[in-house]
Amino acid sequence: xxxxxVLNHKPIELDVNPTRRLLDVLREDLHLxxxxxxxxxxxxxxxxxxxxxxxYNSCLTPVLNVQDKEVLTxxxxxxxKEYRIIAxxxxxxxxxxxxFCTPGMILVSYALLKNNPHxxxxxxxxxxxxxxxxxxxxxxxxxxxxxxxxxxxxx
Amino acid sequence: MIPKYLTSVxxxxxxxxxxxxxxxxxxxxxxxxxxxxTLRSEKAHAKILDIKVPTLPKDYYFISAKDxxxxxxxxxxxxDWPVFADKETNYIGESIGLxxxxxxxxCLDLLNEFEVxxxxxxxxxxxxxxxxxxxxxxxxxxxFKSSAKVFSESFETGYQEQxxxxxxxxxxxxxxxxxxxxxxxxxxxxxxxxxxIMRVLNWPEEKIKVIQPAVGGAFGGKEHYPSLMxxxxxxxxxxxxxxxxxxxxxxxxxPFTTKRHPSKTDISAYLDDKNNLIGLKIHVxxxxxxxxxCSMVVLSRALIAATNTYTFENVEIIGDAYHTNKVPSAxxxxxxxxxxxxxxxxxINHLADYLGVDRFVFKNKYHVKTGDVTSTSGIFRDEIVLxxxxxxxxxxxxxxxxxxxxxxxNSNRGIGISTFLHGCGFTGSGESTIINxxxxxxxxxxxxxxxxxxxxxxxxxNRTTLKRIVVDTLxxxxxxxxxxxxxxxxxxxxxxxxxxxxxxIVGGLAAKAAQHLKDIWVSGKEQEIVEPYVGPSYIKWDExxxxxxxxxxxxxxxxxxxxxFDPVTYQVKVEHTWSxxxxxxxxxxxxxxxxxxxxxxxxxxxxxxxxxxxxDGRFMQKKFSDYIVPTSMDLPEMETALIDNPFKYGAFGAKxxxxxxxxxxxxxxxxxxxxxxxxxxxxxxxxxELIMELVKDED
Numbered sequence: 001x002x003x004x005x006v007l008n009h010k011p012i013e014l015d016v017n018p019t020r021r022l023l024d025v026l027r028e029d030l031h032l033x034x035x036x037x038x039x040x041x042x043x044x045x046x047x048x049x050x051x052x053x054x055x056y057n058s059c060l061t062p063v064l065n066v067q068d069k070e071v072l073t074x075x076x077x078x079x080x081k082e083y084r085i086i087a088x089x090x091x092x093x094x095x096x097x098x099x100f101c102t103p104g105m106i107l108v109s110y111a112l113l114k115n116n117p118h119x120x121x122x123x124x125x126x127x128x129x130x131x132x133x134x135x136x137x138x139x140x141x142x143x144x145x146x147x148x149x150x151x152x153x154x155x
Numbered sequence: 156m157i158p159k160y161l162t163s164v165x166x167x168x169x170x171x172x173x174x175x176x177x178x179x180x181x182x183x184x185x186x187x188x189x190x191x192x193t194l195r196s197e198k199a200h201a202k203i204l205d206i207k208v209p210t211l212p213k214d215y216y217f218i219s220a221k222d223x224x225x226x227x228x229x230x231x232x233x234x235d236w237p238v239f240a241d242k243e244t245n246y247i248g249e250s251i252g253l254x255x256x257x258x259x260x261x262c263l264d265l266l267n268e269f270e271v272x273x274x275x276x277x278x279x280x281x282x283x284x285x286x287x288x289x290x291x292x293x294x295x296x297x298x299f300k301s302s303a304k305v306f307s308e309s310f311e312t313g314y315q316e317q318x319x320x321x322x323x324x325x326x327x328x329x330x331x332x333x334x335x336x337x338x339x340x341x342x343x344x345x346x347x348x349x350x351x352i353m354r355v356l357n358w359p360e361e362k363i364k365v366i367q368p369a370v371g372g373a374f375g376g377k378e379h380y381p382s383l384m385x386x387x388x389x390x391x392x393x394x395x396x397x398x399x400x401x402x403x404x405x406x407x408x409x410p411f412t413t414k415r416h417p418s419k420t421d422i423s424a425y426l427d428d429k430n431n432l433i434g435l436k437i438h439v440x441x442x443x444x445x446x447x448x449c450s451m452v453v454l455s456r457a458l459i460a461a462t463n464t465y466t467f468e469n470v471e472i473i474g475d476a477y478h479t480n481k482v483p484s485a486x487x488x489x490x491x492x493x494x495x496x497x498x499x500x501x502x503i504n505h506l507a508d509y510l511g512v513d514r515f516v517f518k519n520k521y522h523v524k525t526g527d528v529t530s531t532s533g534i535f536r537d538e539i540v541l542x543x544x545x546x547x548x549x550x551x552x553x554x555x556x557x558x559x560x561x562x563x564x565n566s567n568r569g570i571g572i573s574t575f576l577h578g579c580g581f582t583g584s585g586e587s588t589i590i591n592x593x594x595x596x597x598x599x600x601x602x603x604x605x606x607x608x609x610x611x612x613x614x615x616x617n618r619t620t621l622k623r624i625v626v627d628t629l630x631x632x633x634x635x636x637x638x639x640x641x642x643x644x645x646x647x648x649x650x651x652x653x654x655x656x657x658x659x660i661v662g663g664l665a666a667k668a669a670q671h672l673k674d675i676w677v678s679g680k681e682q683e684i685v686e687p688y689v690g691p692s693y694i695k696w697d698e699x700x701x702x703x704x705x706x707x708x709x710x711x712x713x714x715x716x717x718x719x720f721d722p723v724t725y726q727v728k729v730e731h732t733w734s735x736x737x738x739x740x741x742x743x744x745x746x747x748x749x750x751x752x753x754x755x756x757x758x759x760x761x762x763x764x765x766x767x768x769x770x771d772g773r774f775m776q777k778k779f780s781d782y783i784v785p786t787s788m789d790l791p792e793m794e795t796a797l798i799d800n801p802f803k804y805g806a807f808g809a810k811x812x813x814x815x816x817x818x819x820x821x822x823x824x825x826x827x828x829x830x831x832x833x834x835x836x837x838x839x840x841x842x843x844e845l846i847m848e849l850v851k852d853e854d
Contacts, residue, residue: 033182034175036371038320039405043779046320074175087173091165093158094749098614099172100320100371106173121792128787132779134318134372135614137756138787140749143157 005066008076018064022056023047025063026073034074034103038132045131048104049073053115055108055130074103077110085152086110086144095144097135104131109145118149156794163745166619167638168369168612177369180324180341181402188326189214190259191391191401194252194269195411196244199280199480199772201273203244206251209268215256218391225357229383230350236446236483238355238386244273245445246482247772248411250383255391255399278480278772282419282440285475287451289458291701293530294469298433302425306509310422310498311838312821314767315415315760316776317487318784319613321371322408323380327388328398330364335644336389338365342381343373343611344651349643351382352389363389364644370613374757375486377613378653379448380412409782410774413485414767416441416453416476420461420498424506425469432506434469437461439495443476444483450476453484455582455698457491459705460818462530463499464541464574465521470530472701480772486653488754489817492577493761497839500573500822505835522574533704536693540800541574541711544735548572548713551794552733557717561830568730570717571826575819578706579811580656583696586688586707590650592661596625596668597683604629604672605637606665607646610657615813616746617657623742624662624806628669647685655811658742659708662806664688691804708802710815712736714755714823717791720831725843725850727828729759729791736815740801740808751795751816758820760785763828763841 001018004011007030016025026032026049035058038046042057049058050072051065077083086109089095096102105128112119112127119127124145125138133141171177194217196203208217220227220241229236240249251271254262325340336358338348345365352363365385370377384401391399403412419440425433439457443450458474507517525539549555549572557570580586596606606625612618622638629636649661668686675682696703715733720726734751741747764783767776776782801808825836834849 027182031184033178036179036321037181038322039779041405041778041780044320044784078174083174087170090173091169092160094160094163094745096166096169096172097616097749097753098320098372099168099177099369100179102172103175125787130786132318132320132784132786134320134374134757134784135753136749137752137754137793138790139752139793142787142792146157 003063003067005068006070008073016063019062021059022049022061022063022066023058026058032073032075036100036103038100043132045104045108046101048107048131050107050111053111055111074107077107082110082152086148089144089148089151093144093147094140095136101131101133105133105141109148112145113149113152160745162741163743164619164623166616167622168618172369179321179369179371180326180339183326183339183368185326185328185398185400188328188398188400189255189257190262191253191255191388191399192259192262192266193250194254194266196240196247196249196251197271198244198273198275199247200276200278201244202276203240203242203251203271204274205272207270209265211265215254215261215265216395217252217254218394219252222390222394223355224393225355228354229386230354231379231448232451233447236383236448238383238390246480248482249445250387253387253391255395280479280481280769280772282442282477282479284478286443286447286478287454287476289454289701290473291531292471293528293532294434296434296469296471298469299425299436302433303428304426305423306426306506307421307423308502308505309837310420310501312418312494312497313840314417315487315765316409316767316782317374317376317414318782319372319374319376322403322405323377323384323412324402325381325384325388326400327392335362335364336392338385339368340381340385341370341377342367343377343613343653345609345611345641345643346648347379347382347651348385351386355386356389356393364642366642367611367640370611373613374488375490375653376413378486378651405778410777411482413448413483415487416443416450416484416491416494418494420495422498422502430510435467436471438473441476441491441494442479442481442484444479444481446483448483448485450484452582453491455701457495458701459531459578459582460492461495461499463496464523464576465503466523466527467521472530481769488757489814490654493758493818493821496575496818497821501825501836504826529705531705532702535709537708537802538800539711540737540798543798544711544713544737545574547796547798548715548733548735551796552715552717554715564833567720567722567831568718569827569830570715571823571830572713572715573819573823573826574713576709576711577655577811577815577818578709579659580707581654582705583698583703584690584694586660587690592649592664592688593647594649594661594664594668594686595647595683596672598672599681600679602678603635603637604631606668608649608661608665609641609646610649610661611641611652615750616743620658620742620746621662621665624665625669628666629673655814658809659805659811660688662809663804666806707804708810710736710738710810710812712815712819714819716823716827718824718827718831720828725846727763727841727846729824731791732793734793734795735798736812737798737800738812738815739805739810740799741797742807742809744797747797747812748795750812752793754816755793755820756785756790758817759790759824762821762824762839764789766840766842
């Protein structure tokens with residue numbers, strides 16, 4: 001079946017089985033491997049992509065569900081000016097260690113700051129809670145979101 | 156508070172990881188690679204009588220012990236772990252064979268068509284058959300017989316899953332250029348895999364190479380298990396001559412790969428009739444699982460650390476690792492010491508309570524000082540600043556005031572402090588006798604320097620710090636130094652990425668090699684140095700007797716944890732943590748604090764969230780929806796400080812930091828929790844079910 005959506009700011013048409021996981025379509029068909037599979041059941045958030053600016057677990061999303069929607073992966077986001085602000089904040093605060101959760105963490109941080117440019121600590125922790133990081137203990141990531149919030153008023 | 160990191164440099168791999176450009180094993184595309192899935196044992200202990208292989212379609216293969224040209228052995232330390240279970244299986248989930256073919260789903264379907272016939276044997280699930288026993292004493296333990304009183308307690312800790320975010324995975328192919336069997340995998344120790352393959356194929360070293368791609372966390376879980384996968388996939392590619400990828404599903408990774416040893420530690424304090432402490436007897440028991448793996452070394456470390464930050468005159472230390480028909484337990488951050496230190500930290504507080512004396516005054520009396528004799532009759536040679544560490548941690552957390560306040564009845568709140576140490580590097584003389592690291596550094600005609608190690612950066616930041624050590628020693632611009640991820644065809648072995656040895660041992664070696672290159676530096680000339688590791692001359696160690704200096708140096712720390720308790724739901728919440736560490740001189744503060752907070756987070760998970768339970772040898776928690784890894788909502792704000800105390804033998808004064816940060820979290824948490832519920836704790840994880848038992852017991 002033909003599925004149409006906007007991927008990383010460009011319209012795309014794919015002829016795929018509509019029940020396939022968005023994660024597999026991105027990684028296997030389109031070679032967009034910045035989106036990771038950590039658990040395959042929506043618990044870890046390593047597979048996070050933004051669909052119409054909201055975080056989605058792409059491992060739980062049949063590709064049919066993004067029909068006519070806008071999908072943003074790390075490959076698209078890294079070309080945007082907002083990426084630089086968030087990525088620099090992650091680098092400064094030590095928010096990325098092994099890096100496997102990082103693309104997902106950066107995308108949820110962007111989704112949060114876009115909606116809520118000056119979140120409280122609690123709001124940050126809530127926003128990050130669907131994404132597991134086993135390396136940092138989260139403090140460095142919370143700090144990174146705060147720094148990005150201070151620097152990126154217009155996010 | 157937003158920290159400022161004045162001593163930190165840009166991490167070399169930050170940009171590629173944040174942008175999603177770093178290639179982890181499953182991200183590497185190899186045209187037409189086949190997939191491998193594992194046929195696993197369904198029985199905890201049984202003879203394998205027959206394996207009925209279904210009719211396999213074209214291009215699908217079954218690989219088993221029969222296909223091994225060399226030996227069916229994956230050597231960790233001893234030769235007890237088979238690459239594929241052949242005549243007998245010893246745990247549920249043990250690999251019997253691989254199904255390999257072009258389509259992963261088809262491979263999985265085929266797995267269901269296999270019929271394995273077993274003859275069941277009696278399994279063992281309890282710790283009763285010891286397969287490694289150690290014991291040693293310090294001082295005069297005969298005095299225990301003259302004691303008037305004995306105070307005894309037992310402590311238990313559970314399994315823990317490493318829960319690295321990237322599951323185990325491996326890719327094998329023949330390199331078109333040099334013809335070598337090439338392995339790329341999520342790993343910690345490239346040379347361990349290399350050796351495992353040599354053994355199983357009976358091949359010489361130069362026909363194989365192991366290259367590290369990006370690795371998504373490890374924590375000890377990728378120290379040994381990838382050797383088994385390497386031996387299996389090497390057997391497969393040797394038979395079918397086609398690239399193969401094997402990526403574990405989380406449901407496979409959690410229940411069937413190695414984890415932290417569960418433990419039971421019994422401690423007795425012998426007292427005279429005036430309540431003076433004569434000495435302690437400590438017996439550490441760990442559940443090693445079906446094969447010994449590295450359990451004897453884990454046990455050694457648990458025993459050496461058993462007296463923690465205290466000096467007792469007379470000590471008897473006994474340890475047993477037990478064979479059970481469960482997944483082998485193996486390396487995990489801390490490597491045995493978290494289990495024994497958990498027991499000792501709680502015990503010494505309980506003992507003070509039993510004696511009716513102030514906990515802090517009592518502990519202080521026994522705190523280790525420079526020059527004290529260790530439990531293995533070595534000497535603590537570092538400059539020990541435990542007093543400063545404790546003082547700072549207490550001040551940061553407003554400890555004394557809170558401790559008094561939360562001591563009141565029905566406070567439902569508590570604060571606990573732990574002190575702890577971690578020996579850096581391999582135990583005893585292992586660095587000189589077993590590992591024998593050698594580091595190569597060379598310079599080309601353009602004065603561009605390249606150096607090689609076998610150290611894997613799986614998130615700790617060591618690629619950044621090792622490079623910085625060489626750059627700063629040579630005093631040349633950063634882009635004049637090339638330091639790539641390990642490739643066993645290019646690097647000499649500088650040993651495994653384990654035991655908090657990377658910076659203290661390999662960093663020291665890198666600094667020395669760079670200094671020697673600098674000493675002979677002639678611009679415009681090709682030059683090369685091979686630097687062998689030479690241990691400090693004071694290290695003398697007898698592994699059989701467990702006597703001597705166990706480590707070249709120790710890192711130190713204190714954790715303060717504050718918790719609140721809900722008496723209605725039996726839930727506990729970590730409110731805040733404060734930590735102070737002495738890791739010698741922290742070369743890169745941001746990296747060290749990242750290790751510190753991550754280690755403590757993992758320890759808090761082990762304390763109250765991460766329950767993994769085997770029933771009849773089968774793990775009940777199989778994935779992230781039932782094995783609870785802490786989220787950002789479960790963990791509190793963490794404040795961490797470092798005390799600068801340069802270490803004479805480490806690179807730039809640094810000691811190890813990776814594992815130290817795990818060992819004190821559980822006792823600090825448990826002590827805080829005890830205060831909140833006004834009951835002693837002897838077991839973790841403190842799940843709501845266990846808490847309910849504890850609280851109801853009071854009634």
